[in-house]
Amino acid sequence: MRYRIQKLAVCFGMGVLLACGVTAGAADLMDGFVRTSDGQGNYVIDFAEVQVTLPESWQGKYGIHLTESSAMFYHISSMKAANLEGYTSAGHMFTINFSENYDFMSYYPSYSIVGGTEEGVYYLTFPTDVQGFGDEESLQEWRELCDDMDFVKEHIVLTKGQSDGAADTGEDAGEPVKAAVQLYEGDYRESAVFWDGVLEEYYTLSISEVTDTSFEFTIWKVNGATGDAQTVFMPNTAYFENGGKTAAFYGQEYTLKFYFPDDHNALPAVTDIVVTGFAPVEGKTMVNNGVPGHEFS
Known part of the structure; x- marks a missing residue:
């Protein structure tokens, strides 16, 4: 596999500080990196x-x-303090990863999808425990970096390999993209409904009008006690892209991406959908327990 995340010099201490604030200039240190x-x-x-x-x-x-x-971004002071005490790692802030499939959705507890290409998908992973290390000055600096993480996550974007706007819908780009998965009409409910019992409220993704190249979707907020549903995302059409392995809706206000992890070993039949781009369901796994041959209890 060729290097998807191009080589950078690691900025550490007073060594090479390419990614930390030194003016770029040496071509041999800038291979594939600007x-x-x-x-x-x-x-x-x-x-x-x-x-x-x-x-x-x-x-x-x-x-x-x-x-x-992958490219892991870390806090230098925490890493150095940990190394001095014999530990090999600390200060992890986030990691950009590339995968040829969506298996990571099944085993990473904390991730966010950046975007897909014809060859795979870029996603972020985050630490699930405290990564700050060292004296109070080091810990305070780590906390300040943590305070910036919402900004950082909002400003990590795919720049190549994925078209934007209507080009991905197939409307203006010649032949539409045919699905590489078998999507079923019906309700894909928030996975917590199946594992956590009765919820105060949860979200449902309704799929209809499935064709070889597109499908209609609506997102509802459901009262767990009464079953009453309120529309929170009006009906729209999503189109398959990335070789038919994912789908997307490009609206004036929202861009929604649909990913199909194989959490129930059912692919190409789609039992699980992860939606990004709409906060109420961001990163949640929506599950359909009625896909023929793949029901579970």
Whole structure:
């Protein structure tokens, strides 16, 4: 596999500080990587297909550890303090990952999808425990970075491999994209309904009018006690994209992405859908327990 996240120099201590605030210039250190400013003092880091924007206040405080398919951003001071005490890792802020499939949805407890390409999907993972390490000054600096994470997550975007707007719907790009999965009409309910018993409220994704290239969807908020439902996202049409492995709706206010993880080993039959781009259901797994041959109790 070729390197999806292009090589960067890891910024650590007083060594190479390419990603931490040194003016770019040496071509051999910039292979597949460009660091610029957004004109507002923030740093823009361009990987091969993903762009990350970091606040100006992060300069000199973060490092990047690379593997073939990931880039982990970490707090330098916490990592150094942990290393001095014999620990190999600390200060993890977030990691950008690339995967050829959506299996990660089944085992990562905390993730967010950046976007899909023809070859796979980029997603973020986050630590689930406290990563700050060292003295109070180091911990305070780590807390300040944590306070910026909402900004950082909102400014990590896919820059290549995915068209925008109507081009992905097939309306203006020639032949529509045919589904590579078998989507069923009916209700896909929030997974917590099946595992946590009666909920005060939950969300339902209704699928209808499924064709080879598109489907209609509506999102409802349901009163768990009475079953009364309120429409929170009006009926719209989503179109398959990325080789038919995902789908998307491009509206004036919202862009919704539909991903089909194989949580119940049912693919190409779709029993599970993850929707991004609409806060009430962001990252939730919506489950249909009525897919023929794949019912569960």
